[in-house]
Amino acid sequence: MTNFSCPFCSSSQQKTIVRLSKWNIVACTTCTNAWTVPPPGAIAYEHEDFHSNFGARDIADLPTQWQTALKMQANLLESHMRLGATILEIGCGEGFLLRLLSQKNFSVYGIEASISSSKRARDAGLDVRTGYFPDVVPDVPFDGIILSQVLEHIADPVSFLNAIARRAPGALLLNIQTNYRGLMPRLFPSTWYAWVPEQHFWHFTPKGLSMILRSTGIEPLVTEYASLVHGNRRLSQLGAWIPTLGDQFHLLSRINK
Numbered sequence: 001m002t003n004f005s006c007p008f009c010s011s012s013q014q015k016t017i018v019r020l021s022k023w024n025i026v027a028c029t030t031c032t033n034a035w036t037v038p039p040p041g042a043i044a045y046e047h048e049d050f051h052s053n054f055g056a057r058d059i060a061d062l063p064t065q066w067q068t069a070l071k072m073q074a075n076l077l078e079s080h081m082r083l084g085a086t087i088l089e090i091g092c093g094e095g096f097l098l099r100l101l102s103q104k105n106f107s108v109y110g111i112e113a114s115i116s117s118s119k120r121a122r123d124a125g126l127d128v129r130t131g132y133f134p135d136v137v138p139d140v141p142f143d144g145i146i147l148s149q150v151l152e153h154i155a156d157p158v159s160f161l162n163a164i165a166r167r168a169p170g171a172l173l174l175n176i177q178t179n180y181r182g183l184m185p186r187l188f189p190s191t192w193y194a195w196v197p198e199q200h201f202w203h204f205t206p207k208g209l210s211m212i213l214r215s216t217g218i219e220p221l222v223t224e225y226a227s228l229v230h231g232n233r234r235l236s237q238l239g240a241w242i243p244t245l246g247d248q249f250h251l252l253s254r255i256n257k
Helices: 064-080 096-103 115-123 157-167 183-187 206-215 233-241
Strands: 014-019 024-028 034-037 086-090 107-112 128-130 144-148 172-178 218-226 248-255
Touching: 064 096, 064 144, 064 172, 064 218, 064 233, 064 248, 086 096, 096 107, 107 115, 115 128, 157 206, 172 206, 183 233, 206 218, 206 248, 218 233
Parallel strands: 086 107, 086 144, 107 128, 144 172
Antiparallel strands: 014 024, 024 034, 172 248, 218 248
C-alpha cells in the first residue's frame, strides 16, 4: 500500500499488483490506473535506441504481431479521417506507423527524442524532427495526433495532454498503450516485459486512460485491442481476440477544446 491518494482520481483505495526486483507496481482499485514505486529518474531519451534490436529496415521486417498492430492503427485512423489529413506522431521512433499512413495518402510529421531513431526515420523519407514536444512542433495545423507508448514516460500526463489539446483543438488523438490487465500480464505478471519500471511512471487500462482523457476535455470514441510481440504467439493472440484481454490497446479520441 502507498500513503498517498491516486494522482488521477484521488481515491485512497490502492493495492500492489506486482513486486519486481527494485520496484512495485501499485494500482488504484477505483480508476484502475497504476504507477511505479519508486518512480523513474531522469532519462536522456536522445541517447536511447528502442528498436535497434529488431534490425528492421521496413515494416515487413518486423515481427508479425507488431505488423498486425500497426495495420490496425493505420486502418483505425483511415476509417475516421478524411483523405489527405495531416497527422503528427509524438515519439514516432523510426516512423513505421507514419510510413503506413503516408502510403494511405495522409500528410505525416513526426517528433522523436532519440537521435538514432529519428535519423533512420528521415532516411526513410519522413519529415521527423529530433527533440521533444512542444519544442520542435512543425508550424502546421494537425487533424490528428498519435501517442504510441509515450504517455507512460511522462511524469505529468495530464499537463502533457492539455498541451496537446491546446496545440490541436478539434483533432483526433490516438493513444497506443500497453494494457496491464491483458492476458499475458495476468498470466506472467513478474516477467511481462512491458512494465519497464526504470522508465514508465504509469501503467494504464482503457477504463483508466478514458477517465484521464475526459478530465482534459478529450472524448474517447473507439477502443480496440492488439497483442505485443511475444514468443508464445498463440496465447498472446488469444488475448487480443478476446475483448479486453489484449495487452495493447488503441484508444481513439476527439479533442473537444
